[in-house]
Amino acid sequence: MNPDELYRSEPPVLERERVRLRPFRAEDAAPLFAIYSDRETTRYLARPALTHPSQAEAIVTRALAAYEDGSNLQLAIERTSDGVFLGMCLLFHFHKPSARAEIGYTLAREHWSQGYMREALHALVEHAFGTLALNRLEADIDPRNVPSARVLERLGFKPEGTLRERWIVSGETSDSLMYGLLRREWARASRADLPVRPAASPRCAR
Ligand SMILES: CC(C)(COP(=O)(O)OP(=O)(O)OC[C@H]1O[C@@H](n2cnc3c(N)ncnc32)[C@H](O)[C@@H]1OP(=O)(O)O)[C@@H](O)C(=O)NCCC(=O)NCCS
Numbered sequence: 001m002n003p004d005e006l007y008r009s010e011p012p013v014l015e016r017e018r019v020r021l022r023p024f025r026a027e028d029a030a031p032l033f034a035i036y037s038d039r040e041t042t043r044y045l046a047r048p049a050l051t052h053p054s055q056a057e058a059i060v061t062r063a064l065a066a067y068e069d070g071s072n073l074q075l076a077i078e079r080t081s082d083g084v085f086l087g088m089c090l091l092f093h094f095h096k097p098s099a100r101a102e103i104g105y106t107l108a109r110e111h112w113s114q115g116y117m118r119e120a121l122h123a124l125v126e127h128a129f130g131t132l133a134l135n136r137l138e139a140d141i142d143p144r145n146v147p148s149a150r151v152l153e154r155l156g157f158k159p160e161g162t163l164r165e166r167w168i169v170s171g172e173t174s175d176s177l178m179y180g181l182l183r184r185e186w187a188r189a190s191r192a193d194l195p196v197r198p199a200a201s202p203r204c205a206r
Contacts, residue, residue, distance in 0.1 A: 019077050020077070021076070021124060023075065024063045035087060036050040045106070048170045074089075088105070089106075091137075100137070101138075105121060105124075118151050118155065125137060129183045136182055137181045138160075140178055142167075143162065159178070160178045
């Protein structure tokens with residue numbers, strides 16, 4: 001299977017002890033709106049809080065379309081015990097010739113600090129380096145977002161530098177602290193038995 005077919009293939013269901021990552025459904029728009037309209041949750045995100053439920057419906061519509069075109073992979077996170085919608089995570093900014101993508105994630109505030117996101121991202125990272133055969137994952141976080149940095153570092157991501165005043169969101173300027181994780185580091189850390197990466201395509205101009 002070539003990489004393009006891989007990215008466009010059926011979105012996965014990834015099961016862990018306490019969380020399940022699954023494709024979005026239309027009814028996820030309501031809990032997504034509750035999460036993304038909360039100003040404390042969106043404090044360090046790259047877009048302002050949502051103000052209308054139709055914006056969450058548009059997020060779901062775009063996520064479903066992206067399953068078809070392979071441009072990104074957004075998954076809902078639900079609690080395995082009762083199916084409660086906890087949040088979402090995604091792979092985006094795919095650079096296929098470099099086998100690279102960015103990772104993003106948000107959890108509903110009432111479920112913070114219970115280790116749910118670490119469990120969810122462990123599954124997503126394993127999918128990225130395993131099934132999708134990526135070589136590098138990166139994350140762009142606000143340096144003030146300590147819980148986000150903790151989650152990444154517990155997964156083995158390394159801080160790679162600060163890009164100053166990279167974002168202006170709702171009139172507030174903030175830096176980006178970039179994190180990176182390489183497939184070989186993940187393989188070492190998780191001792192995972194990973195499939196062989198597809199042959200590299202020619203490097204394209206940036
Ligand atoms: C960032 C976020 C996903 C973390 O999810 P979570 O499930 O609460 O994370 P976890 O419980 O796995 O771990 C959080 C870690 O941060 C620590 N932490 C939480 N709040 C903290 C604080 N204010 N100061 C320092 N550490 C803190 C926890 O103790 C834990 O550390 P540990 O693993 O060493 O015990 C969640 O807070 C969130 O959705 N925030 C809003 C959206 C967001 O900022 N997304 C990231 C964009 S880059």
